[in-house]
Every structure is written in structure tokens, then in C-alpha cells.
Amino acid sequence: MFKKNNQIKDLNQQEISTLIGLGFTITGELKGKAVIRIDGTVIGNVNVEGGIVLGEKGMIKGDIQTGSAIIYGTVNGNVKTQNLEIKKTGKVNGDIKTDTLEIELGAQYNGKLEMHQSSKTEDKVAAKV
Structure with a gap:
């Protein structure tokens, strides 16, 4: 559950369809x-199916719901995702619900954590029995 996931690697390599640049604030x-990269500030909830890359100076003040997320910046809100990676510069202040989680040394996290296996993983385990 705490191992690196290939979907996270793929998120870094996917085409970014939307970019909120440094110095911009969206309310x-x-x-x-699709996949969004946020280097500015978002005040409000973010619901993106493809994935979110939150840049080092990026900030989200609201809840996140997405397929995969890589956090280099700051989140002040709850995170619900299948795959989450918090980098050493990342900060999450809120509860996390995820299938897989990777936290680099130096990252900050304050909140409750709820982890569960994805239904695909559960189906594979059940099929082997």
C-alpha cells in the first residue's frame, strides 16, 4: 500500500491539458x-478525473478529488484519490482517502488517513482464491 505506483509515474509523463501559472489565483x-498542473493558487474545490500536479509554489485551499495526485506545494483541504504522492516540499493539511500513498522525507501531513485497496486489486485477490 505504501509502495510507488506506476500510475503516479505516468501522471508526470502525461500531457498537461490545463496550467494555472505562478501568480494566478482562481476562485x-x-x-x-484531463490532467491539470497548478503553480498558482486555487481557492475552491478541485475535481479532476485525470490527475493533478501541484507545483512547489502552488496552493489549493479546498478539497481535491482526482484519480492521481502529485503534491509539491500546499493543500489546505481534504484529498480523495486513488494514488497520492507527497513530495519533500509538499504539505497537506486535511484528511486523505487513497488506495496508494508515498510520502517523501521532509513532506508535511496533518490529518486523518484512510487507505483501502482499489476494487481492481480486490478482484485480482479474489480471483486467485
Whole structure:
């Protein structure tokens, strides 16, 4: 459960369809299907199916729901995702619900953690029995 996931690696290599640059502040809810990179500030919830890369100077003040997330910046809100990676510069202040989690040395996390296996993993285990 705490091992590096290939989906996280793939997120770093996927095409970024939306970029919120450094110095920009967006207020309101963000919704989408592709991958977004945030280097600025978002004040509101972020619901993105493809994935989120939060840059080192990026900040989200709201809840996140996504397939995969890589956090280099700061999140002040809850995170619900299948795959989460918090880098050494990352900070999460809120509860996390995830299938897989990787936290680098130096990262900061304050909140409750709920981990569960994805249904795909459970199906594979059940099929072997």
C-alpha cells in the first residue's frame, strides 16, 4: 500500500491539458477530465478525473478529488484519490482517502488517513482464491 505506483509515474509523463501559472489565483470550483498542473493558487474545490500536479509554489485551499495526485506545494483541504504522492516540499493539511500513498522525507501531513485497496486489486485477490 505504501509502495510507488506506476500510475503516479505516468501522471508526470502525461500531457498537461490545463496550467494555472505562478501568480494566478482562481476562485471557484474546478472540474475536468484531463490532467491539470497548478503553480498558482486555487481557492475552491478541485475535481479532476485525470490527475493533478501541484507545483512547489502552488496552493489549493479546498478539497481535491482526482484519480492521481502529485503534491509539491500546499493543500489546505481534504484529498480523495486513488494514488497520492507527497513530495519533500509538499504539505497537506486535511484528511486523505487513497488506495496508494508515498510520502517523501521532509513532506508535511496533518490529518486523518484512510487507505483501502482499489476494487481492481480486490478482484485480482479474489480471483486467485
